Amino acid sequence: MSKITTLADLKKKRDEFKNGLELRTKALDPESLVQVKVSMATCGIASGAKTIMEFFLEQLDRRNVAAVVTQTGCMGYCYAEPTIEVKLPGQESVVFGYVDLKRADQIIEKYIKTGELVDGIIPVNYQSIDLNQ
Amino acid sequence: MSKYSMHLLVCGGTGCHAAESDAIVCNLRDELEANGLMDSVQVILTGCFGFCEKGPIVKVMPDNTFYVKVKPEDAQSIVAEHVIKGRKVERLLYRDPVTKEAVTDSKNMGFYKKQMRIALRNCGFINPENIDEYIARDGYMALGKVLSEMTPEQVIKLVKDSGQRGRGGGGFSTGLKWELARRSVSDEKYVVCNADEGDPGAFMDRSVLEGDPHSVLEAMAICGYAIGAQNGLIYIRAEYPLAIERLKIAIDQAREYGLLGKDIFGTGFSFDISLRYGAGAFVCGEETALIHSMEGLRGEPTVKPPFPAESGFRNKPTNVNNVETFASIPAIILKGAEWYSSIGTEKSKGTKVFALAGKINNVGLIEVPMGTTLREVIFEIGGGIKNGKKFKGVQTGGPSGGCLTEKHLDTPIDFDNLIAAGSMMGSGAMIVLDEDDCMVSMAKFFLEFTVEESCGKCAPCRIGNKRLHELLGQICDGKGSLADLDRLRNMSLVIKDTSLCGLGQTSPNPVLSMLDNFRDEYVSHVTDRKCPAGQCRSLMEYVVLADNCVGCTACARVCPVNAITGERKEIHYINPDICIKCGACMDKCKFDAIYIR
Numbered sequence: 001m002s003k004i005t006t007l008a009d010l011k012k013k014r015d016e017f018k019n020g021l022e023l024r025t026k027a028l029d030p031e032s033l034v035q036v037k038v039s040m041a042t043c044g045i046a047s048g049a050k051t052i053m054e055f056f057l058e059q060l061d062r063r064n065v066a067a068v069v070t071q072t073g074c075m076g077y078c079y080a081e082p083t084i085e086v087k088l089p090g091q092e093s094v095v096f097g098y099v100d101l102k103r104a105d106q107i108i109e110k111y112i113k114t115g116e117l118v119d120g121i122i123p124v125n126y127q128s129i130d131l132n133q
Numbered sequence: 134m135s136k137y138s139m140h141l142l143v144c145g146g147t148g149c150h151a152a153e154s155d156a157i158v159c160n161l162r163d164e165l166e167a168n169g170l171m172d173s174v175q176v177i178l179t180g181c182f183g184f185c186e187k188g189p190i191v192k193v194m195p196d197n198t199f200y201v202k203v204k205p206e207d208a209q210s211i212v213a214e215h216v217i218k219g220r221k222v223e224r225l226l227y228r229d230p231v232t233k234e235a236v237t238d239s240k241n242m243g244f245y246k247k248q249m250r251i252a253l254r255n256c257g258f259i260n261p262e263n264i265d266e267y268i269a270r271d272g273y274m275a276l277g278k279v280l281s282e283m284t285p286e287q288v289i290k291l292v293k294d295s296g297q298r299g300r301g302g303g304g305f306s307t308g309l310k311w312e313l314a315r316r317s318v319s320d321e322k323y324v325v326c327n328a329d330e331g332d333p334g335a336f337m338d339r340s341v342l343e344g345d346p347h348s349v350l351e352a353m354a355i356c357g358y359a360i361g362a363q364n365g366l367i368y369i370r371a372e373y374p375l376a377i378e379r380l381k382i383a384i385d386q387a388r389e390y391g392l393l394g395k396d397i398f399g400t401g402f403s404f405d406i407s408l409r410y411g412a413g414a415f416v417c418g419e420e421t422a423l424i425h426s427m428e429g430l431r432g433e434p435t436v437k438p439p440f441p442a443e444s445g446f447r448n449k450p451t452n453v454n455n456v457e458t459f460a461s462i463p464a465i466i467l468k469g470a471e472w473y474s475s476i477g478t479e480k481s482k483g484t485k486v487f488a489l490a491g492k493i494n495n496v497g498l499i500e501v502p503m504g505t506t507l508r509e510v511i512f513e514i515g516g517g518i519k520n521g522k523k524f525k526g527v528q529t530g531g532p533s534g535g536c537l538t539e540k541h542l543d544t545p546i547d548f549d550n551l552i553a554a555g556s557m558m559g560s561g562a563m564i565v566l567d568e569d570d571c572m573v574s575m576a577k578f579f580l581e582f583t584v585e586e587s588c589g590k591c592a593p594c595r596i597g598n599k600r601l602h603e604l605l606g607q608i609c610d611g612k613g614s615l616a617d618l619d620r621l622r623n624m625s626l627v628i629k630d631t632s633l634c635g636l637g638q639t640s641p642n643p644v645l646s647m648l649d650n651f652r653d654e655y656v657s658h659v660t661d662r663k664c665p666a667g668q669c670r671s672l673m674e675y676v677v678l679a680d681n682c683v684g685c686t687a688c689a690r691v692c693p694v695n696a697i698t699g700e701r702k703e704i705h706y707i708n709p710d711i712c713i714k715c716g717a718c719m720d721k722c723k724f725d726a727i728y729i730r
Contacts, residue, residue, distance in 0.1 A: 003391035005399045007277040010268065015271035023140050024258060027195035040219050057138050068195045069138060071219035 026068050034067040034112055035093075036060070037085040041074030047081035048100070055104050056084075065112060077122055086111060095122045137175040139216060140194040144257065146338075146343055147183030147375050153205050157189060160208030165216070166599035174216055180344015182257035183498035184244055187227060192239065198539055199239035200225040229496055230516050231313040244495050247514050249476070251484045252300075252460040253500045256344030261379050266384035267347040269568035273392050275463035276351050279358055280400045288359040289315060292462070294470035296482035300454030301327055301418070302530065302559045303635070304481070304548040307462075310452060313442035314360040317450035325354050325446065325453040326374070327423060328369035331415040332531025333582060334490040335562035338456035340498050341486075342369070342376035345384035345460065350406055354393065357404040360452050365406035368423050370413045381410060415532075415586035416473070419586065419634045420445075420453040434634035447597045455560070457486055477503035481547035485558070490520045491527075491550035491565035504545040505536060510567060522567040526650065530559025532579040533639035535646030538570070555646040557639065571668035572651040575722070576644045583640040594637030597628040601644060610671040613659040622648060667729055670714045674730045678706050681726035688727060690720035 004010050016023075026033055038044070038053040053071060060067045061074035077083045082095025086107065096107060098120050110116040134527035142159050143149075161176045176191040182190045187201035191211065198221055200211065207225060226235040227242060227449045237243050250256075259266035260518065267273070279288050293308025314322065326349060342349065354364040369377055384406055395403045409427045416422045417432040424446050445451025461483060463474045474482045481503040487510065488498055494516030501510060507527060511517070518524050526536045529546075535556030537544075538654045544550050548558050580602040589595045592704040604621055607613050625641030648655060657663050664672040677688075684702040689695075696712040699705030707727075708716070719727040 003389075003551050004273075005391060007274075010273055010277050010398075013265075014268050014271065014274070017265040021259070021266060023137060023144075023267045024194045027197050030195065030197070037219075040217070070196050071138075073220040075372055098585055119297065 004032075017109075019086075026066070030068050032066075034060070034065060034089065035085075035087040036067055036069045037072040037087075038069065039073070039075045039077075039083045039085075040071040040083065043074060043078040044081045044083065049082040051101070052082045052084065052099050052104055055101055059105070059108055059111075063108060063113075065108065080120075082121060083122065088112070088115065096120045097122045108123050136515055137173060138172045139273075140176060141176045141211070141216075142179045142194060142257065143176065143377075144180075144188055144190040144194040145261075146185070146188075146340055147373075148181070148185040150375060152189045154189040156205035156327065157191065157203055157208060160205045161191075161212065164208050164212035164586045168212060170212070170216060175199075177260045178262070179259060180256040180261045181339075181340040181498055183248075183253065183500075185239060185498065186494065186496040190716045191225075191374070195286075197238045197240060197450050199227055199236070199242065200500055203228045217725070220625060234432040242515065244497070244499075244514055246510055247501060247505065248499055249484050249502050250500045251464050251476075252341060252348075252457045252486050253344070253498070253557050254349065254464065254601045255634055256498075260343065261344050261346055262382050264390065266346060267345070272347055272463070273351050273469060273695065275466035276354050276358075276392070277398055279355050280398050285315060285359045285361065288355065288466070291470050292359070292465065295465045295473040295479075296480075297458065297461065297465060297473065298481060298548060299455055300461075300485065300560070302533070302557065304558060307454065307458055308538035310442065311359050313440065314362075314450050314452040314629075314692050317443050319450050321364070321447075321449045322360055323446045323449055323451040324348050324356045324360065324362045324365040325420075325423070325427070325441075326365070326367040326419065327453050328367055328373070328416060329411050329418045329423060330370070330373075330456075330560060331413070331418050331586070332533070332562050333579075334488060334564045335531060335560050336488050337486040339373050339376050341456050342373070343379055343432055346376075346380050347387065348460045348463055349456055350380075350383055350387055350393065352459035353406060354397070355405045355462055355466065356452060356454065356476070357461070358402055360450070361454070362450075363403050365404060365407070366427060366446070367406060368417070368427055370411045372413050377408065377410075384408075406705060411563055414588070415582070416588045416634070416636050417577060419636060422634065423453065424451060425558075431588070433590045434636075436633065457561075463682060478545060478547045478550075485546070485561055487561045487563050489515050489563050489565065491563075492522065492567040492570070493517070493565040494519055501546075503547045506543050506545055508542040510546070510563070510724055511542075512513060515565070519564065522569065524565070525568050525570055526566045526572070526647075528564040528566065528575070528579070528643065529562070530557040530639075530642070531562045531564075532582045533557060533635070533642055535561045535642045536566070536575070536650060537646075538650045555649060556642065569666055569668070570645045571609075571664050571666040572654050573608050573664070574666075574668050575603060576647045577602065577609060579643040580605060580640070583636065587636060591631075591633040591637060593628045593631040594633070594640065597624055597632075598640055600624060603630070605644070608655065609664075609669045610660050611644075611658070611662040611669070615656070615659055617659060618648065618652075618655055625642050673714055674709055675707050675712055675714060675719060675727055677705050677707055678726045678727065678728055681724045683724055684725070688720050688724070691717045691721045693717065 002096045082099045083097045106118045189201045192202040297307045298304040414432045417426045419434045422432045422434040441451040471669045486500045584598045587594045682704045689697040696708045
């Protein structure tokens with residue numbers, strides 16, 4: 001372990017270590033961030049949801065988008081797997097189907113960054129009940 | 134470095150530790166390994182989450198899922214269901230005690246809603262055995278700021294302006310204490326951290342040390358710089374092995390980074406910390422007794438002055454602060470005096486950590502702004518009284534404090550209000566009592582503790598408390614008189630006025646406040662020879678209810694002293710002269726034919 005000999009050293013170390021904790025700090029206030037949920041049921045995984053999830057994790061970080069990527073169960077759109085749900089801060093969430101790497105890239109560049117919708121949207125035609133209300 | 138997509142935080146406080154949280158961590162890792170997920174999911178053992186009632190706790194980040202009462206064998210479901218399939222494990226979720234609905238996000242739990250965490254800011258969030266996580270949370274930045282940008286006088290002024298008062302119980306201004314130690318001229322000075330947490334029901338300091346040891350180390354170094362000391366000592370009781378272990382790791386890590394030791398941040402300031410173990414005597418929480426114990430002498434207090442700030446450890450100027458006081462200091466330095474003094478009440482600033490214990494639903498550790506009412510603490514955060522019983526009182530400040538009742542529920546909690554109500558802040562233990570608790574027995578329980586813990590140096594405490602205890606015993610046995618109640622009060626006042634140290638000066642507080650607030654109950658013990666709460670054995674009598682008794686002889690057969698007589702199918706009789714009041718007959722009776730009179 002190298003010694004920390006100046007305040008600047010400490011700041012550098014802090015910024016370096018911050019990444020390791022980011023996942024937890026983000027969780028304190030997920031509403032202010034982009035939330036991406038990847039459907040990871042058997043059908044999703046079989047269609048490559050795992051790769052998509054890794055892609056989002058890596059690329060959102062690399063493109064400096066403050067986001068929380070989590071996995072969720074089957075959303076019911078097994079015909080359109082892999083599916084993901086994206087929620088921008090203060091907006092209703094949008095579900096995208098048939099997400100391959102190309103579409104994932106579009107979603108980040110267009111929808112997440114500029115709010116422009118891209119192909120593959122699955123209209124949500126049901127309502128979920130909220131047990132907390 | 135691979136990127137983790139999920140963190141599993143497992144509570145590693147003493148409570149959860151005892152409930153096998155280590156095994157949970159092992160099992161989680163094994164499960165992840167078996168599923169090839171070690172690179173994407175990280176398991177971290179953290180400090181106390183505070184919600185000890187429902188421990189062990191596993192928290193899943195980033196979705197904030199809060200699993201309670203997790204057993205080692207649940208690791209498989211958590212990994213298979215939550216981690217792999219993204220489905221929350223319903224049966225392990227916390228359920229709202231009122232609505233009975235599962236709460237999926239810990240932010241929606243009543244227990245956490247009203248809390249504000251300053252001293253506990255990192256507890257349950259970081260791995261206490263990894264200094265890097267502390268640094269990532271701005272750890273040691275306050276020390277860096279102080280050493281490179283501030284003079285010792287400026288540090289003291291900032292702490293003074295923040296209005297922080299010592300969290301050990303006395304409530305003396307931290308900044309003023311530092312100033313006094315700074316003014317003393319000496320070649321050597323000491324910073325001491327008082328981690329001798331001894332009151333029944335208190336576990337605030339232990340949890341801070343177990344969950345975030347670096348915050349205390351950092352603050353001690355800041356204090357060293359402010360008062361001009363190079364040596365720090367932590368006086369901790371040997372009964373806290375986990376806290377000691379984590380402190381040792383923390384000190385080693387800080388030394389390796391050069392954050393403790395010589396020439397810190399290249400500023401020429403040197404400071405190092407070592408541990409001193411106490412054998413667990415309550416009186417050693419008093420600062421002069423603590424210092425004597427560290428010197429290898431008997432843990433007995435001495436008269437102040439001289440104050441430790443003038444002549445303390447090895448007769449050198451010494452500044453003693455409590456763990457929680459220290460833990461808040463880095464935050465105060467970084468966020469400023471104004472920020473801290475904007476929290477709390479007029480004369481008590483900031484937040485206070487309380488340990489909730491006794492007959493309360495959510496036993497655990499909480500931190501709230503000063504000025505929060507008892508009602509909010511007990512009924513909103515604490516979730517109310519166990520088993521739907523009625524609230525009777527709450528003992529604050531441990532055996533040195535007093536018992537507050539229903540009429541105090543809406544009093545904002547701060548140092549001065551508690552004293553005005555006949556209690557005190559103490560270190561922050563809150564023992565909640567319900568309708569089944571007898572106030573005479575309770576006072577006797579606390580006195581028993583002080584009698585045992587009195588060091589015996591001064592007569593009022595040594596002899597007086599013993600007599601108080603005897604008197605309370607007589608009242609519980611139904612041998613007291615009304616005159617005894619006056620005797621209790623008079624003796625209490627004398628002990629308070631004439632004892633040498635804080636132990637004796639406060640030990641009669643439970644008696645006085647319970648006598649004031651529950652006088653009827655005391656009177657009924659001495660005049661009617663009745664214990665309204667049904668706790669005092671000598672005042673109880675087991676009686677057969679003739680209407681219900683069918684003469685099955687079950688009670689007579691179970692009685693260990695053959696106090697029950699009666700033929701089959703005839704009404705039985707309990708001989709009160711032989712009965713030892715064990716209650717076995719009442720438990721056995723299927724017809725509710727035995728009751729307590």
